[in-house]
């Protein structure tokens with residue numbers, strides 16, 4: 399059974415790969431686009447993927463494109479969306495749950511978060527207490543290199559799990575999504591203990607995303623940059639493990655961290671490596687997901703009395719870089735007064 403009507407909120411690096419899979423599954427997809435709206439409307443999307451093949455073209459005839467969820471709701475002629483895939487970045491103060499609300503039918507639409515970080519779900523559970531809410535961990539190295547053009551590696555794994563709401567249909571909604579997308583090229587797996595998987599994913603995101611963003615290096619370029627680089631990564635990994643253990647996520651161990659480094663990152667040595675999403679954000683002068691990847695973990699660590707000095711350092715540095723990227727004048731460093739002015743007006 400196909401999820402007949404799907405809204406894709408954000409057709410960037412990750413969203414467009416899911417657009418491809420949804421189109422392959424013959425789903426009726428509406429994509430909400432912003433900076434790539436014109437490309438999506440006129441030319442469609444182009445994907446070069448190590449997994450799905452080079453030169454894939456998704457023409458605009460295969461989906462609808464809109465600028466807002468409100469417009470999506472208007473053109474949907476009272477036919478509810480069965481699923482909304484949220485594939486935008488998780489940034490502070492955005493209230494994406496409010497932005498998608500016009501397209502959410504109470505008690506019906508399943509909201510699917512395909513995003514990094516921890517503690518990202520509550521705003522959706524609070525705003526849509528009777529809807530199924532799925533939270534997903536994505537292993538999918540992908541980049542939008544120019545509007546509508548996506549380069550993807552050779553992995554696409556999506557762990558899909560429940561976030562509690564009053565809905566009794568959450569698992570069923572996950573199973574329908576999985577059975578629809580997997581024959582079409584998806585690689586989705588239902589995981590009940592999804593929050594544990596979010597901590598596993600932090601083993602990649604907490605060290606690599608900020609370090610690559612701060613150094614402007616792809617992952618393996620950083621690893622090869624000095625004799626100290628690997629130990630720096632391992633130091634952050636040990637803190638993610640310590641924090642996860644303190645939260646009761648016992649399977650996030652030093653061995654699991656070692657496996658992630660050896661099995662997922664080191665095999666890329668000798669290749670150009672990957673650009674974690676935070677690095678891409680810095681390169682394009684976009685905001686970074688500092689809070690959900692580092693801010694939330696360090697806050698939890700503080701509360702639990704777990705010592706995470708390396709993560710605190712990475713948080714402070716990437717937060718300052720994010721501020722500088724937002725508010726400095728071109729060619730100049732961020733000034734203390736600019737920071738004060740911007741903070742008091744935002």
Ligand SMILES: NC(=O)C1=CN([C@@H]2O[C@H](COP(=O)(O)OP(=O)(O)OC[C@H]3O[C@@H](n4cnc5c(N)ncnc54)[C@H](OP(=O)(O)O)[C@@H]3O)[C@@H](O)[C@H]2O)C=CC1
Nearest residue numbers: 408409410411412431432433485486513514538539540675
């Ligand atoms: N890229 C990767 O390799 C991976 C990313 N992730 C996670 O997936 C999530 C998505 O990341 P990614 O795809 O890389 O991010 P991108 O920035 O490439 O894509 C996000 C898309 O959402 C769009 N968007 C945001 N807000 C709106 C809005 N209000 N209306 C319409 N469109 C909007 C953006 O438009 P605009 O261009 O205008 O901002 C952009 O096209 C993040 O949480 C990331 O951490 C997880 C695994 C791997």
Ligand SMILES: CC(C)(CO)C(=O)C(=O)O
Nearest residue numbers: 536537538539602674675
């Ligand atoms: C590291 C990676 C590519 C893993 O899929 C990722 O999650 C990101 O770029 O944010």
